[in-house]
Amino acid sequence: MPKVNSYVDISTIDKEAKRDFIDRHSPFVYVEGEAVKGQKLKVKVRVGNEYVHPDDFDHYIAYVQLWDGDTLLGQATFTPGSLGNKPNQAEVDFYIVPTKDKLKLNAMSYCTKHGLWQSETVEIEVLEGQPATA
Numbered sequence: 001m002p003k004v005n006s007y008v009d010i011s012t013i014d015k016e017a018k019r020d021f022i023d024r025h026s027p028f029v030y031v032e033g034e035a036v037k038g039q040k041l042k043v044k045v046r047v048g049n050e051y052v053h054p055d056d057f058d059h060y061i062a063y064v065q066l067w068d069g070d071t072l073l074g075q076a077t078f079t080p081g082s083l084g085n086k087p088n089q090a091e092v093d094f095y096i097v098p099t100k101d102k103l104k105l106n107a108m109s110y111c112t113k114h115g116l117w118q119s120e121t122v123e124i125e126v127l128e129g130q131p132a133t134a
Contacts, residue, residue: 004108005117024051027064027107027119035098036129043094045107045119052087056080058112061090065108068096098126 007026030044045064047053053061057080065075076092083090090109103126107119 003115005115007117007120020051021114024048024053025109025111025114025117027109027117029066029105029107029119029122031105031122031124035103035124035126037098037100037126039129040095040097043096043105045092045094045109047090047109047117052089053111054087055083055085060112062110062112064090064092066092066094066096067106067108069104069106098124101126 005022005025007028008022025047026049027045027047028049030046032042032044035041043066045066047061047064055061060080060082061078063075063077066073073096074092074094076090078090103122103124105122105124109117111117
């Protein structure tokens with residue numbers, strides 16, 4: 001099993017290079033709006049908060065995944081140059097439909113040079129509601 005790196009609060013780290021390294025590889029989960037059972041929910045995953053990641057042939061973010069506990073909800077795969085061959089933040093919008101009372105969202109990102117990175121878990125209470133009509 002590969003080593004899984006996790007985000008740590010970069011404000012507690014003295015060295016700028018270490019803060020840059022941790023931040024630019026870490027995925028962050030952002031939930032837009034309230035989660036309602038049976039209704040589409042937008043979840044954004046962005047790799048890097050304050051720092052950008054390279055987009056070179058041999059050093060790039062290869063994929064971003066969104067998980068609910070042990071269940072894989074979605075994955076976006078990138079190829080080198082997807083971000084214009086310039087440092088940037090890989091960003092993916094996932095649209096999910098909650099069916100249970102609570103979500104435990106977690107993201108994973110894979111850097112071709114520095115391995116697998118995991119976000120902090122974001123717990124979301126899911127409200128009861130009627131499914132949206134098309």
